[in-house]
Amino acid sequence: MRALPALTSLFLLAALTACTEDARDALRPSKTGCYVGSASEVHLSAEQASNAATIAAVGMRDGMDEHAVAVAITTAMQESELINVDYGHDDSLGLFQQRPSMGWGSEEELMDPVYASFKFYEKLQRTDGWQDMRLAEAAQAVQISAYPELYEQWESDAEVIADAFAGGEEAGLVCVSGSADEKAADPAALAEAYEYHWGTSVSDVEETRLVIETGGAAEGWNRAAWAVARAYDHHIATVSFNGMVWTAGEEEWSEPAAEVDGDADGEAQVVEVADSTAVLVTFAAPE
Known part of the structure; x- marks a missing residue:
């Protein structure tokens, strides 16, 4: 008869464990957004993925290669987190935080991801040796940022994203x-x-x-x-x-x-x- 409390405790422990696992499953967030790469290496929101796709499409439309697209993605990830924002430092706007006062275009133009991407690639093409530069180095050559070291953190993600949108990765x-x-x-x-x-x-x-x-x-x-x-x-x-x-x-x-x-x-x-x-x-x- 003395074994009954121990047996009851085992049942209670098993039930509690099952409830705990169920609670964990219920609390675990469901997947949302978009996953890039063969192993889903990079997670983006739907808006970020849409903007990345636009940046890549404009680059390929204008004859740019995957490396150029990766440079553009690196830049936009740092400047705006791939969100087409209507604010920034001074009069900076859009995916690349380009400034109307610096001759990039009008406010309306720079809020158009297609136009903003076109202007980025236009300046990249005028940069001597960009094809042989690291992504962060090429991004800095275009943007002339006060914090050039910040582009480096996005290089690996940008390469994965560029491969999916411009490199022909299967089911990327x-x-x-x-x-x-x-x-x-x-x-x-x-x-x-x-x-x-x-x-x-x-x-x-x-x-x-x-x-x-x-x-x-x-x-x-x-x-x-x-x-x-x-x-x-x-x-x-x-x-x-x-x-x-x-x-x-x-x-x-x-x-x-x-x-x-x-x-x-x-x-x-x-x-x-x-x-x-x-x-x-x-x-x-x-x-």
């Missing part, structure tokens, strides 16, 4: 903030943004799909990452390229079969998967 970006049901679909707006950022038109745009032709695997993955970075703002349901699909809110790309489980009515749903010649973006059907 996923975003888990929200789902396609939370905002209104607007394929035409995404097509317009693509033309503005990349300087070329999409191949096809319809009510629930958009097609971007590519010139190879690297180009395709760069454009696929650009689309994923805009998933929340444009009500994107899936992005597909080279036999793989990313679905809004999912933590990884997948290689789906031709059909998946049924919908609410029990009917099988066909999954359209793009090959290596185009990026396919689909949108939730309008209600």
Whole structure:
């Protein structure tokens, strides 16, 4: 009979441990935002990822390479944390904290991430030897900051981000903030943004799909990452390229079969998967 208290204590300890684990699971924050790199090395908010995608697209549009994009990302991470802020030291504005009074452009222009990125690359190109400089060194050559050493802390993250958006890394970006049901679909707006950022038109745009032709695997993955970075703002349901699909809110790309489980009515749903010649973006059907 004396063994009963000990046995009861063991049961209580087991129950308490289980409750503690449940509480930890409940308190553990769910993943949000976007994850960059094959091992999700860098975490960005949806806004940061969108701005990084813009910086990369403008660079490639203007003939800049991955190194130049990494320089620009390094700079923007230090200057604004990749947030398009409308304030800063003196009259500094935007992603790169460029100043109207220093001839970078008007306030309205500098608050446009496409224009701001263009102006950054324009000055970078005029910098002798930038191609052989470290990222922080090249960033300082453009910005002429009073604190040049601060750029160094962002170099490794910037390289990962540049690889996903400009280096052709396979499945280099996923975003888990929200789902396609939370905002209104607007394929035409995404097509317009693509033309503005990349300087070329999409191949096809319809009510629930958009097609971007590519010139190879690297180009395709760069454009696929650009689309994923805009998933929340444009009500994107899936992005597909080279036999793989990313679905809004999912933590990884997948290689789906031709059909998946049924919908609410029990009917099988066909999954359209793009090959290596185009990026396919689909949108939730309008209600």
